[in-house]
Amino acid sequence: MSDVSPWDDLVTSVRARRSRDAPFFKPACLIAVVDLIGEGVIDPAAMDAERIVERVDKLIESVHTGRPDMRWRPVWHLSNDRAWVFTKSGRQIGPEDFEPARKPDSLREWRASFDHLAVPADMLERWRSPMHRATLRRAALAMLETGDAACRSLALDLADGVTASTEAEQPSHGGQGFSADSVVRRAIELHAMELTRAWLEEKGWTVDDRSASESYDFLCKRDGATLFVEVKGTTGDGRLIQLTRLEAEFALAHQADMALAVVAGIRVTRTERKIKASGGVLLVRQPWAPALGSLRPISYTCQLEGVA
Structure with missing residues (x-):
């Protein structure tokens, strides 16, 4: 098919x-x-x-x-x-x-x-x-x-971002949605991180948010063990996600201590003053690293000859 x-x-x-x-x-x-x-x-x-x-x-x-x-x-x-x-x-x-x-x-x-x-x-x-x-x-x-x-x-x-959805549907296979709306995208990301943090803390991990400075989202500690967690949120079913080059390289270099958390099927509701993300199903893979054959470029940097 x-x-x-x-x-x-x-x-x-x-x-x-x-x-x-x-x-x-x-x-x-x-x-x-x-x-x-x-x-x-x-x-x-x-x-x-x-x-x-x-x-x-x-x-x-x-x-x-x-x-x-x-x-x-x-x-x-x-x-x-x-x-x-x-x-x-x-x-x-x-x-x-x-x-x-x-x-x-x-x-x-x-x-x-x-x-x-x-x-x-x-x-x-x-x-x-x-x-x-x-x-x-x-x-x-x-x-x-x-x-x-x-x-x-x-x-x-x-191709930048995720699509907001208003209906709940439990995902199993498929892709990460897309949207040019950065406010919607941010709402989805934050909701995914909140659900993932709650799940990790329930499992006994101490969770430190490193998303603003590192090529992963959470640094987690438990009983002397370290876990790096990459978080993705989507209104789709989570089969496809977007990774930056640095995120992919970090995961490949730390795959034994790496986890991927995808919150799929997130619902987004929008009013004139507020955007709210809710729901979703948490899918966790641990240990995790992206399969090299599954990585597909969506943009390139081109060096122009003769330009100072």
Whole structure:
């Protein structure tokens, strides 16, 4: 089974029907919707199109500075890939409603053409699943990573962080979610560290937080033994995590005394004044070091010749 299943049909359609002039539009729009659902901002059964356009605008502003009035278009075009469905008075809206162009001519016409936006009923459960959303996000990032220079640049921007989720789902396999929202990411990290600290102290370890100065999070002592703990928090199911180069090197050098703690399936709720992370399942591996074959670079440093 491919890694993008059960999204194969959607991903195949998006790959085949992306804009030649702006191939980052559709993948970025998918990522925007995944993140907004995870943050609890939109409901896949009744989505706010304006919030999606706002998020797309925010995500792509570094690579697409012109024609902001056109950034609603990937939201529309993804309905042709069956990512979601526009309806008006209960009737599905499609290209045939906009002859001869087969698409809305303007933002005003698009806004007036529908009164409801939702994912297809047979896809609702996968859109509500943190595990499946994380899989779709990885597939969208993969499209960007293999695209042109603008796509690759955007992939680096959007691969930083984790996605916030509002529903509880016990993870077993899968990936660490992603989000460009540093406040959400920090809330998830702190919650993961609180749960991990409580678990370690319950096991009799004395826990010293070294996350601000070292390439690991906790230095633990018990009966003369030392344990270094790396902590990761995610709204996904924890199959994939992000490590810095220094974190990976430290774990490889201290694997006999190293532990990895992943808090998966964290829920995030957001109000106008507060972001709260809660829940999750603690997964611990001890001893631990990353398998060299499992490490995959997501960015590079390039030395330019002739530049002082």
